[in-house]
Amino acid sequence: MKLEILNLNKQYANGVHALKDVSLTIGKGMFGLLGPNGAGKSSLMRTLATLQEADSGEVRLGEIDVLKEKDKVRGILGYLPQEFGVYPRSSAVELLDHLALLKGVTVSKERKELVAYLLQKVNLYEHRKKAVKSYSGGMRQRFGIAQCLIGNPKLIIVDEPTAGLDPGERNRFYNLLSEIGEEAILILSTHIVQDVRELCTQMAIMNQGEMLYNGTVDDALDLIQGKVYEKSVEKNSLPDYREKHDVISDKLVGGKPLIHVFAQQAPEEGFTPADANLEDVFFAKINQLI
Structure with missing residues (x-):
């Protein structure tokens, strides 16, 4: 399965042209989208995640028309936005159970097993009864990955996932992303160059809504x-x-x-x-x- 983006455009009411004829083809594995703040990365991620409309262009995920068949996309999508809210008093177990139910896992026993598996995968099982609001930044991001993985997604989008993490938390998060990136299309959107260098072989550089580079990390280094x-x-x-x-x-x-x-x-x-x-x-x- 491939994600194919062709001539995607988005202009907001305030006149900001966030996406300018963006075209990309992304296959299975980890893909780094690198750009400064305000480059248009989050606009692209929100469009791919079916959270906003594009003005023009095409996006296909395999046989799915992403811009028109939003429900199909959401069924196979995992999305970790730059900031995500949580219910103040909900524990990790309670919140993941609720999210799994919303994602269509209706059998209680299956949900319980899935939640336990996901919390173990992101190394939060021993903290499962604590309120997610009380987690450290790194723990919250790992919880965010756990909710991304509900439903065995084919497309995973993570937007600025390591911003604000200390070096130890960043390394743990790198290891987790590297593991799950082997099983799906995973787009890592970031302004932190090290994130892309550590994790990705394919990458793009974006600024002011335009793609400035698209290719391998090694080919990018060869340019200079x-x-x-x-x-x-x-x-x-x-x-x-x-x-x-x-x-x-x-x-x-x-x-x-x-x-x-x-x-x-x-x-x-x-x-x-x-x-x-x-x-x-x-x-x-x-x-x-x-």
Whole structure:
């Protein structure tokens, strides 16, 4: 089964053109959708999750017309939005049982077994009687994945899942996503480059409603291999370097800015070749340097 998106457009009433002729084909496995905040990622995810209408375009999930056959999509969809609400006093068991009932698991014994299985899968079984509202950020995201998996979905969408998680929680979440990504089409929408580098082989970069790159992570890295140079500079000299060079990014290292620039050869004395990474690709694409 493949998810095929063709010339998808969405413009809101305030004039924001969130999706501009977006086209993608996504197969089984984990697909990373990378872009800054406001790039249009959430608009695309909400459209695929049947939560909003598109203005034009086509989306097909196998034989299903996603834009017209919303009930069919919802039957095989798992969706973890950037933020999701919970009933304040409901335990994980109670809430998953309720969600499973809404998803069509009407036999009580089957629901009980399913809920226990899902809580064990996301390592929350020992916390099953606690209110979900009391969970840490990482625990809540793992609960969110558990509810995604009700009904053995064929398409799973997770929107900014690791934002706000500490490194330990992020690593646990990576491992969980990697496991479930083997069984379905899983779209990981994020602005965190590390998420895509760690988890995905296929990816796209999006900005201002448009697709800037679509392909493999390795091919993306090849675009800038041997063309990124770095130099530690003084803070007050940053504007000059930005004027003279194609600066991809800068970050403080030891209290001084370390700049990465895109160039066919070493720009000047003091620059050394940098190990090109996916973050360089991301910023180079966003800044239209490649």
